[in-house]
Amino acid sequence: MASRAQAFRDWATAEQLTITGPIDQLKDKRIVVDAEDFLENILTSQATREPLLPALGGLPFALRKHLDTYLAKFQEVNITLTFVFNGLDLACRDRQTISRESKQAARSLDEAWSLYSQSRADEAVAEFGKSCTYRTYPILRWLQSYLQREGVRIQTAPYSAAAQVVSLDRENFGDAIAGSSSCLLFGASRVITAFDFESQSFSWVERSKCLAKLAMNEDQFIDFCLLSGLTILALPTELENVPNPIQGARELAGRAGSMGFAAYATLNKEFMELFKKARTAVKHSVIITGSGEVTLTKNDTAAGDMHDVIGQRLPDEIYYYLSRGVVGSRVLNWRTRGELFEIAPLDGGSSSAYQQLVTQKLAPLRTRTMALINPMLHRYYQKKDVDLIAWHNESSKQALGVPDASSPLQSANRWRVRNATLTKASDAKFDIKEEPLLFAVALLSDENTAQETVTEKIGDTATQELRSPDELISNTVLRFLEDRGYINNNHTLSAWGKALKSAFDQAEQNGYLAAAGRKEAEEAIFMAFELHKLDVLNTSQMFPSDKYLGAPMRGSETDRAYTLLLSRIACLGSFHHKEIGFTGPLSRHLLGYQQMTSAVRASLRDLLEVHALSMLGSGAVSRELSPSDYSTLGCNLPFVQDCDLGLSLVVKSFLDELSNDSSKRSDITRWFNHAYDVPGDLEKAWKMWDAINAGIQAADSAIVNNDTKTTFKNADEWLAQKLQQANPANTNGSA
Template identity: 60%
Template sequence: MGLHTLAFKEWATHDGVTVSGEINQLRDKRLAIDAEDWLNTLLTAQTTREPLLPALGGLPFALKKHVNEHLEGFRNAGITPTFVFNGLDLACRDRAAIAKESRIAAASLDEAWRLYGESKADDAVAEFGKSCTYGTYHILRWLRSYLHIEGVRIQTAPSAAAAQVVALHNENFADAVVGSMSCLLYGASRVILSLDWETKLFVWAEKPKCLAKLNLSDDQFVDLCLLSGLTILAPPPIPEIELNPAPLIAARELLARCNNDGLLACDSLKNDAYKLLFQKARAAVTHALWIDHTGKPRTKHGEVTPNNLHDVIGQRLPDDIYYYLSRGVVSPRVLNWRTRLEVFEVAPLDGGSSRPYQTLVSQKLAPLRTRSMALMSRSLHNYYQYTDVELVCWYEMDRKKALDVPDALQSSQAADRWHVKEDVIARSAATAGLDMQRSPLYAAVSILSQPGIPEKTITESLPQPATGTYTTRQELLGNATFRFLEDRGYINNDHTLSAWGKALKVALDHAAKTEYLDIGDDHREAEEAIFMAFELHRLDALNSLNLFPATSYQGAPMRGSDTDKANTLLLSRIACLGSFQHGEIGFTGPLSRHLLAYHQMAAATRGALRDLLEMHALSMLLKGAASRDLTPPDYSNLGSDLPLLREPDLGLSLVVKSYLDELSNEKRTDITKWFNHATDIKSDLEKAWEMWGAINAGIQAADSGIVNNDTKTTFRKADEWLAQKLKQAAAATNGT
């Protein structure tokens, strides 16, 4: 979508339908901003793009800097922004359209890796850059939270963000809208396309000028927008538009050949499937969905809507869910699955041709998807409680797998026994020297390890009336975390720690003792890395096996003996769970498709766990556990407080692999020369060893019923190997 957005902006600039003015003209104004369009602009603009993002995963290294520059610009200009994120997909965004985008991106990334393998670095970087907005779900999740933490107004639309920003303007909650052509499609008379804080200028496009330049009416302009594929609604219909560097002009020519009638244009394509998508998209514009200031979803024409509107904008959910979505308690992904009755897994950044990743998403993570949807479905209409959801994967589109969501409803009721009050959480966490908001996972297992506390956390039934149980930030976060950890098997039914919970606590205690928990700016990074290692082990994915084909997945450890390579691989895989200290500039350095493939397995697992956390929070709220006196920021705080928010990049894994490879090399090289913008490789390596030490401590302490002796031996020998390697490095004169 990012490149599509640029295509319209380039046309508008080239054809003279834009106007520029000084940003000072916007002083004291309120702007409603399409957040995804704004992010895509950052990810694709020449001055801010990081082309190697698809090779690294995680967040762009300079993203926070660019976001802060914009926020400072708004503050200095006296502008109040409201960032609006896309909500649920509209029905016209069908699986075929999503699969097509995924295939195009995967083919481009495959070509980039081929070029990289042939040492054609410049060509590879250029090819990677073509997909720099692909797979940005986790970036949007982080951006939503970061903006809220920075005190910026955020909102998630019930569906299209463009429709919501136009509604905010129409209802006088905003003085202008910032976005793309989609805003004009939904009725805006003008849209700000860019704000340049260096030149102090902003540029906007006016709809009357667009209509005059294109010689079209309002309705014909809507047809043109949809045919062009430059909006979030409908894909481009034919290659002559999709592959054209000027898709708007190509679509205009098609429309002109068909008497400026969109339906006639669809008929001329002789593609019934596309025509149906076009008609749905047309109806989605006519009956645009938005949420009012009370949190209630509305359509453009109110009650005058067709009976089958759900075929256009999707199945209806309760108003409360749209409100919690708008405040950022939950992301749209699970809601999309539940309303579309389908989980569609797309290819990961590495291409997804490896069997281990395919098995992970099609089999091992499927129960997590089921649990997440079951938690939400308990509070929904009977239609959802008795209707199943199917799983479809990109590599076998014709095969569907039932997820048995209705069968999982009863097993989700254990979560309702958690109603832990503020005094228990705060007092017990303080006894352990912890803070729930700072370290929710560690605080939760530490609280329940204290004598007499587990029984105080059990409530068989809520007091009547049920509303108002939770009134504080700690209660909301704590109870969501307790429910999640019980669901994942770290807590027993009597709320004592299970064998997994005890092993996790040993690992976290070790991290606290070595002060690993306090390393870095993100205080949750350490506990989340340790937790993720346990989860990957439980999925049989934390090992040194050669999971990916060497011919196409280059970048595996290559120095030393087979033992050296295996141990290097195990430590490098664990390192992908931590962050990398890098300058606020695009990455330059060695890449590894092999390590990226494992990183994507970890990322898919993290995403599935975060989904489950959000659904526990949502289920808790839908059951009336929270006080009605909570404010909108309170709900946004909950969304930001929940663990597993940020996905680490591959940088630390690349550093560890490079360093250990060189320790197994007869002639060692100083790897700091390979990572030009790394800020402190020495401390990054020390952090990686501390991470390994904590995880190994938990593995060794685990009951043999959950971690077998072979695994313990593998980890113990790897630990001894690492200690020997580091000892040799310390004694060598050419250390690094």
Template identity: 55%
Template sequence: MANAFREWAKAESLESVGPLEQFRDTRIAIDAEDYLNALLTTTLTREPLLPALGGLPFALQKHVDEDLAGFRDAGITPVFVFNGLEVASKDRAMIGREAKKAAATLSEAWSIYDQGRGDDAVVAFGKACSYRTYHIVRWLQCHLHKAHVTIQSAPYTAAAQIVYMEREDYVDAVAGSASCLVFGADKVITNFDFVNKRVAWVESKQCLGKLLMSREPFADLMLLSGCTSILPPLAELESQHEAGVARVHAARSLLRRFNDDGHTVCLQQPNDADYLAAFRKARYVIKHCPIMTGAGRVEPREAEKVPNDVHEFIGQRLPEEVYFYLARGVAGPRVLNCRTRMQVYETPPLDGGASQAYKEVVQEKLRPLRAQALALFTRLLHRYYQKTDVELVCWFSESDKRPLGVPDMAESVAATDTWHVPETALANSTGIDVTEAPLFYAIQFLSNEDAARHTKSERAEGSAGTLVQPRELLANVTWRFLHDRGYINPDHSLSGWGKALKASLDRARSYDYLTSASAHEAEEAIFMAFELLRLDVLNTKNMFPTPPFSGPPLRGTETDKANTLLISRIASLGLFRHETIGYTGPLSRHLLAYHQLTAAVRSGLRDLLEMHACHLLLSGAVARDVPAAQLTDLGVGLPFVREPDLGLALVVKSYLDELSNDAARRSDITKWFNHAVDVQEDLSKAWKLWAAVNAGIQAADSSIVSNETRKMFKNADSWLQKKRESGHAATNGTA
């Protein structure tokens, strides 16, 4: 919604523009998520089909790198500040309201696409480009850190943090949205134009003069119009906006009718008590949002005036140490939010979430994973948290609140505390760098029984932490995670699942799929396949019926369709190479539904990894003098940073569909993917991924993988080889 403020300020001639040179040799704090949302929604940089593909926008890294180069050339030092925990004004009712609106928008976009109205569908998809982008925020954090740019996460709202940083002279200026003005900034930079070497900003006094308002009514205006990050727009204003009326103008007219008092406006809204409560909380958030001081303490703004019930509008407090790890990027705020709210709230996926399969995964199959992540974090917190459970609530059945059983999992959490392996013990002959392929490294290391025995070393109670080196931290967190997921036995040997995973990883390495350049992609894709198999969702079942899930495999016999579906599902775990431009090509709601199912599993695995990292630090196993940058290295180095898009699955599905068509009627699919880097090479990669996963499944013991499943994969593999041979016999690989 930040763009609504920028559009209004520009239309009202409130933006000042000056030379970029005036900011040379300055430090500027940037609201990172406002910056990202601008890239996702601004006409010149947005990719409208992002919600139909998942993953990252194809040109995102290019745009970010160009901006970083612009900062360097201008002599500006950017400091990107990310949002931390969500304040209580963004409660389940408000999150649910935004999520359901986005899901309805996307369902309508798919309906338009299925009618063959491609251009209209692109416009419709573009309305939801900033929905479910948590994984993109995580990628941006990691990319900026690797580019040696200063990053941190605020304890709560980034805008409040960067305004504090400017007031205390840690930075010279702030860049963001109306949220910065609401939190007290005198001016906020709204745009950097590195091409023309210009910069635009908006001043608070100009806004107040234009509106004939003081600061408090202006804050109400920004809250009601949805121009801040702490409250969505009032429903009445949203409906007017859809009719073509700018939100800020509509909010201003509404406020005039009630003496510029936003609270009175909310009182007059029929049947919207949720919004009234959220607005009241948001008002207090503006006054007292906690920030992290230069000394590392987390304190509310105007601390001397803060009321006793601060938790009602901010949320439950966490230990100072946790906020420090959040600030340094060891963990994101997702699990922390669930813990302080006492609730996991599942929102609709990009495909709309109408499938029973997705609902079963998030409501039932992922419950133990979510509970384990929360139990790891909870174990070392205050007794209040240890004794208080967390509820699971899903958008499709909000009255059905299910306890996760977090307090009952303390014993299972303790089982992973046997990993305190020092760097001196990490040397081995595998030839794998733990920072390049932590999952492969961890599995390969333990395949040596002698090396595995020497990894079991519990830390003496009360002894000081000794782990300090980045490789030590990453290796121990990864082993704890794999132990937790059942790939490692209590004696630190590989379990049946661990041996099957090793067989897959070895095959990928022998096929030159798991190389230095592709290590993260390959090991994560293979690991994800095993996790999906264990959840009984990696199969040929038609989990997403048509309608509404259009775009399943269409050609050939039922066997052809089933095998195409299975192999395409494996391909959805890999990366698609696309030019740095928005996607044009075929879409599939059917494959997107499966992609979103895998995305839910991936996010749960990433959460568990982050909580193992936090647990390692909170338990005292790590030396207290670890440099802050090394903690960020740990968060960046953990697996599952990047979520794949749907591109590779679409290529594979299209290719196999055509091979199941009559030879005389086959099309060259390379013409369907106009901006793909190399369709043939991506297909080759997909076959290597398939072969690696199949090798592990065939090698698995029958006690963990049924003969029926092995046969399903073996038959699909034989089918694929025959199809590929028929493809090679054609004039080219696809026609």
């Protein structure tokens, strides 16, 4: 998908509207940044883009490097940054718009895979590069967490980040703003569009110069911004195929000066309705003030039906927690829309397995997630259901039954564990912030300590209120683990919890925790158990072989099956790749599975965030926390980073070659030109497998049947034999 931000920059440059000045002009200044525009610039700029991102999932390999470089450069000039993220979708961004964009991206990605299968590599890479801004919500959530950890100020707008950025500028919170044309749309007098630290310069566009160049008044300029597809509204279908849609929008907006809405008579009725909503949303933009009040910028002249224009309102308390990064916008959007719309995954979504996962298997988890926040919402929401609609069959609506769903609120409120009890797990040497899942399991491994965590609320005494960051994070995770069935009602480990502990213990013993890092390791192991619960951690052929190329292809049927299982588990770990765009073999087959793991990971993250939200709204937490305490909670919860496909590709390639005739085997390290340490990554993958297999074997047969245990046991023996063949000096490939 083409970047709106880049299209605006190209247009402004072509119209000679861009002004350039020395970066020193910004010395000691405060700049408010539209975070999504900032990310899109990295994803699409020629110097920083990684065109194969949609073929790999996860984060761009060089994203951290680019961020660190930018932050260091800003610090050199003593520029203070505040990044503002988009919040809830405005009503003008409807399902039809999202669906159209999704189908466009899916067609492009399908074409890219077709080109790749024909060995037309350069053309395939170019086609993949068109979709670098598709499905970037996980990257944005990671970016929010990363910036918070780096000490950068962050905020999430109630709705449009551009509107919030302009509001902060008007309140003198910043000296300048950086973003896209959306900032001009919401009334900014000027907006920084680019920083060039190599030339020590920056570029900006001024609203007054745009008006003069276009020969437009304020109303015409707003119309032009909306019609052009460069801001909050998608391009009308009538202008999609014209040679210059921006020029077409310019002509339409120019006529509107004397003809009003009649100038848009040629546009379809559906677009006109969205256009009117967008026009009103610009005039009455929603912002959050420094005191946490959510208000309209021109509240005194707003109509009574603004909810139809902007979207259904939520309680101010929820907007505040959204603004601090405790909760993301996904679940809140589902509630305000009354609709959960599943768009096509990066692989295209032709697999019935993925379709079944997101429409059936994950539906109960998502329903429970939404039900958990019902007590915090207006009665309107408590009685209103949510429909599930998927890209592959938009005519079918599935009511999720949210109003009737049971909420775990009563059992969740029994978690008010204070620091005095949390220190009982200090001998385990797990950091609550860095490895909260490991910490929680260690805490409850001792039954006496587990009993101390049952903390029923007695009266309204403030002594029971949670206050410290460690208390907030640990209690959120403990609520989450009980909800997912790893903890019994009496706060001891359940059968699932004991199996998870066995996997964690093996990861400690075989060195996986040290090799991968505790956060990555605990999440990979936990994800494996969740995938097993959903019956998708297996050797089944889930994807159409004629379209999803890149499945294991060497050796016997058994070889291919076990290679597939191990490659799927490798999707849960990270790949140590140089900070540069990927070059190497691709696999649509494995990407299809990686997208399944991504959907599960996102749903688990949603549940964690909503448990944090519910805890904050239940009276369990002190109201005297600082804003940074809330942001710390949000950025330290698990499952914020999606894993890419790199490690899975390495494992699949290696095992495939081991199943090949010994005289025909290739050295796969040559296939991954920018990998840091392929042998080291493979060793890490075997340790991950060993830990997960230990948990599967230790599980009670009531939760993991004997057939599954046998499959994993046989795969483990098969792997040991393969590694022994590859390296006779290695006597235990699983350790």
